[in-house]
Amino acid sequence: DLCAAEIGREALRYVLAGGVNTAVGYLLYLLMLPALGYRAAYVVAFVLGIGLSYLLLRHAVFARPGKRFSLAYVTASHMMQLALGLAVVEVAVNWMRVPAWLAPLMAVAVCVPVMFVIQRWIFTLNEPR
Numbered sequence: 001d002l003c004a005a006e007i008g009r010e011a012l013r014y015v016l017a018g019g020v021n022t023a024v025g026y027l028l029y030l031l032m033l034p035a036l037g038y039r040a041a042y043v044v045a046f047v048l049g050i051g052l053s054y055l056l057l058r059h060a061v062f063a064r065p066g067k068r069f070s071l072a073y074v075t076a077s078h079m080m081q082l083a084l085g086l087a088v089v090e091v092a093v094n095w096m097r098v099p100a101w102l103a104p105l106m107a108v109a110v111c112v113p114v115m116f117v118i119q120r121w122i123f124t125l126n127e128p129r
Contacts (some may be wrong), residue, residue: 007120009061014116016054022108027048029104038100042089043082050078062123073122080118081111 025045032041054074058065067073086108092103 010120011116013061014057014119015112017053017061018108018112021049021053021056022082026104029102033100038056038089038093038103039086040085042104046078046082046085050075053078057119057123062120062122064125066123067125070122074119077115077118081115084114085111 025048028045028048032044035041036044054071057074058070085104088107088110089103092098092106093100098106107113
């Protein structure tokens with residue numbers, strides 16, 4: 001097991017890498033928003049961010065290969081995040097009347113803690129006890 005300090009360092013790297021990935025995704029979202037509308041722009045930007053996310057998780061955040069098929073697990077976890085994030089965006093835009101440009105940031109606030117736990121599991125090998 002990793003000590004609490006290492007988990008804390010991973011969490012900090014996760015937040016920093018996530019910030020980079022989020023900034024790139026948000027910029028793509030804003031660029032596509034006028035042409036595609038908020039739903040499609042959110043989905044396209046999100047999907048493009050999966051590849052960058054995997055590279056950052058594998059090489060910068062956890063710095064280990066993780067479980068077998070870690071890329072498939074990361075992709076699946078992002079699909080789960082997409083569903084959760086899109087639900088937050090829908091609620092924010094349609095029920096709470098939040099501007100479409102702000103709604104993805106609300107989705108990030110909801111998804112980050114959930115995804116850290118899941119993705120840490122993906123990049124932690126099961127070791128015999």
